[in-house]
Amino acid sequence: MSSDSNRPGQSASSLDEIRAARLQKVDDLKQLGLNPFAYRWDVTANTADLQATYADLAAGEEVEVEVALAGRIVARRVFGKLAFFSLQDESGLIQLYLEKATIQEHMAATDENAFEHLKQLTDVGDILGVRGTIKRTEKGELSVKVQEYAMLTKALLPLPDKWHGLTDVAKRYRQRYLDLIVNPTARDTFRKRALITTGIRRYLEDRGFLEIETPVLQSEAGGAEARPFTTYHNTLEMDLYLRIATELHLKRLVVGGFERVFEIGRIFRNEGVSTRHNPEFTSVEFYQAYADYYDFMDLTEDLVATLAKDVLGTLKITYQGIDIDLTPPWTRVTMHDLVREHTGLDFHQFSTLEAAKAAVQDLKLHGVEDCDSVGKLLNEVFEQKIETTLIQPTFLIDHPVEISPLSKPHRSKPGVVERFELFVAGREIANGFSELTDPIDQRHRFELQAARKAAGDLEATGVDEDFLTALEHGMPPTCGEGIGIDRLVMLLTDSPSIRDVIAFPLLKPERED
């Protein structure tokens, strides 16, 4: 533990006084022969189960059943010979009914002043173990009538305000443990995140998908358009990149004969931070041989609906005040049709980039000059004018080939690929396509990327010769998809910021001075 001056945002003296008072209590406990940092406690119950089991117990009634539980004191209401604490464990809250006569009777052998010591030596924030019976108080609060207690961990620092809680968002992220202690919705979000992640894993495994881990450190970062983080391997004397997608390695596994593979894993992109972007985030990518993008749109509908039902119990959700119905099937619309509906512009009719640029002038788009193809311009129109309007779940399909370097050409429509992106609440949640299996075409697409990279495009990737060699050995027709788990969790937990669903989001360190 560093000195107090290292603790950010906390000026010294007052906090030091609180801390000093608690350190004195640590000493007092030791003087009494009690360990303020105990080793264990036999726990036989949790608060949520007790609340459920005794939900019908009438006010004033007691049950002579012994329970033992442990948790953090989050509130104290102390009288002369009676006290009420609120004890919080992972499952919830319960009141402790702490009566002097009862406690001193049961603890006489170990501490004849146990009740006085309880009043003097415990604080909000301490971890307490208790044993006792069940009683619903005359005012109707289900309680554990404590016979014995033990300090399990003495907290030296105070918790945030019991009523206002912790609202400073920077502090919530920097000291997430405080957020978790005082904000039940934060706990609930991470619980749901875990259910969603395991739900995805179970769903895929139930359908024969095998989870295989692929490298994070790569000599060529591919599979997406994004700036990678760069690192260096000392003994190999080479630059390495943190992966920006799991795509190209999972597809190598399909070449190798695994017909259904997936990976849930951390992805790293060296890009801006916002309410929708964290430099490291979690995706699930999955690949199924002999399937196409129609199969995966069906699968995606079923997967997301299954998760919503299992985790939330409903397909009708609310995101930031907007009602969203996840009931399949979802709208499927081509990018060309959607742009035509919104702008009246039919991008099939533009034979040259110049003609397309002239046509979009009235839309006042940003970055038109950087667009080097009609397909890219079409995508810009979508992203800048339409994306945020796709509130109900919508599959945007059949993207231009120029923005889809790993997708198989559409079987009947020239210039577009068999690709879909899922949008909900105005945000991209998933991206999938019939995988390009033609190594000649794939080499051509890579070379176009490499040319852009050579021209200074930091998001363009180079030619991955190793992957091309794999493709030349033959990859079966395959569909692949990636889902942004963070954004899916945001959607299903009604979280406005990606930082609300990442336990420890990236933050700039606070300045030391």
Next chain:
RNA sequence: GGGUCGCUAGCUCAGCGGUAGAGCACUCGGCUUUUAACCGAUUGGUCCUGGGUUCGAAUCCCAGGCGACCCA
């Protein structure tokens, strides 16, 4: 990258040129039915940092730090 807003006690906030405040928490005293307990008393501050203006700066100005939101 641009703009707007914020940063004052452990927490939540007020104060906006003239002695740094409130509620809760903490400390002490009282209290056997509280649940934001109550009653009484006492504490607690590098007003984010550094410059500047001024007789005087938490307050006005400049620069920086961190954050939030919006735009790109």
